[in-house]
Amino acid sequence: xxxxxxxxxxxxxxxxxxxxxxxxxxxxxxxxxxxxxxxxxxxxxxxxxxxxxxxxxxxxxxxxxxxxxxxxxxxxxxxxxxxxxxxxxxxxxxxxxxxxxxxxxxxxxxxxxxxxxxxxxxxxxxxxxxxxxxxxxxxxxxxxxxxxxxxxxxxxxxxxxxxxxxxxxxxxxxxxxxxxxxxxxxxxxxxxxxxxxxxxxxxxxxxxxxxxxxxxxxxxxxxxxxxxxxxxxxxxxx
Numbered sequence: 419x420x421x422x423x424x425x426x427x428x429x430x431x432x433x434x435x436x437x438x439x440x441x442x443x444x445x446x447x448x449x450x451x452x453x454x455x456x457x458x459x460x461x462x463x464x465x466x467x468x469x470x471x472x473x474x475x476x477x478x479x480x481x482x483x484x485x486x487x488x489x490x491x492x493x494x495x496x497x498x499x500x501x502x503x504x505x506x507x508x509x510x511x512x513x514x515x516x517x518x519x520x521x522x523x524x525x526x527x528x529x530x531x532x533x534x535x536x537x538x539x540x541x542x543x544x545x546x547x548x549x550x551x552x553x554x555x556x557x558x559x560x561x562x563x564x565x566x567x568x569x570x571x572x573x574x575x576x577x578x579x580x581x582x583x584x585x586x587x588x589x590x591x592x593x594x595x596x597x598x599x600x601x602x603x604x605x606x607x608x609x610x611x612x613x614x615x616x617x618x619x620x621x622x623x624x625x626x627x628x629x630x631x632x633x634x635x636x637x638x639x640x641x642x643x644x645x646x647x648x649x650x651x652x653x654x655x656x
Contacts, residue, residue: 419461420509424449431476432459433509434467437522440512443469445479458482462491462501464529488536499653500541503646504531504548510642511552520555527551530612540618542629542654549632550607558582558639562605565589577601579635596631600624604631629654 420440422432428450434441448455458465459479464486469477491497508528515524531548535541553559561583564571573587576596584601585593603624633651636642 419459419463419465420505422459422461428453430459435508435512435525435528437525439518439521440509441469442476443467443479444476448479455479455482457487458484460487462505462532463487464532486533486536488532490536490538491532496653497535497541499646499650500535500545501532503644503650504528504545506644506646507549507552507642510644511555514557515555524552524555527612534612534615539615540620540625542625543618543620544612544615546625546628546632547607547610547612549636550604553635553640556640556642560604560608560635562601562608574598574601577604577631579631579638582639596627600627604628 420433420435422430425431425444428448429444429446430449432443432445432448434443443459445455445459447453448459450456457463458467459482463484466483466485468480468482470480471477488501491501508524511524512521515521527548531544534544550560560577562577564584565574565586565588566578566581566583567589568586570586570588574584575587575590576585576593577583577600578585578593580593603620607628633647
């Protein structure tokens with residue numbers, strides 16, 4: 419579930435992310451502490467919903483089953499901050515996706531990212547991996563295969579946020595040099611299957627530099643300004 423708004427005293431309307439996109443559902447009485455649908459309809463919960471569809475109207479929730487409410491995330495303010503940011507990022511990404519064939523792909527990325535964070539995998543790394551993958555759907559993907567200026571695949575010297583990709587020796591104009599080892603990690607982020615990650619062995623300075631690079635890139639190219647991102651930055655600095 420991506421978002422919710424109150425509907426009467428004990429009901430609410432939720433926006434649920436499914437393989438087919440975002441679906442609005444009325445959850446009658448779900449805010450009541452005794453409701454069987456209370457937990458399943460909470461934000462950042464993976465659930466099965468049995469709903470009654472109505473033409474040109476919001477669907478109505480009948481029954482539900484909670485698959486995963488990510489208990490470890492809910493106990494940690496830092497993990498909650500990462501998960502909330504990813505929730506908002508996914509929501510905004512879906513608003514910009516033009517082809518509904520991508521919904522299922524984005525759904526799997528988001529689900530697996532939350533699962534890995536809940537399992538204890540470094541939340542900054544998982545967040546950055548998802549950020550790299552979402553750039554393609556946002557239409558501002560990084561050029562990680564050749565020089566973004568001339569197309570040269572050899573003598574790559576850096577990755578430039580301002581240029582939107584790799585820079586070769588011939589096109590280099592004094593941009594900040596990024597170690598090739600970090601560039602390889604970012605490329606790995608793009609290629610790796612989040613579901614397959616079981617452990618990570620990355621230097622802290624590399625993780626932080628990649629996070630800073632992606633933060634700047636998102637600010638420069640996506641036009642997304644999320645309050646949850648600002649709060650996450652505050653948490654990261656503590």
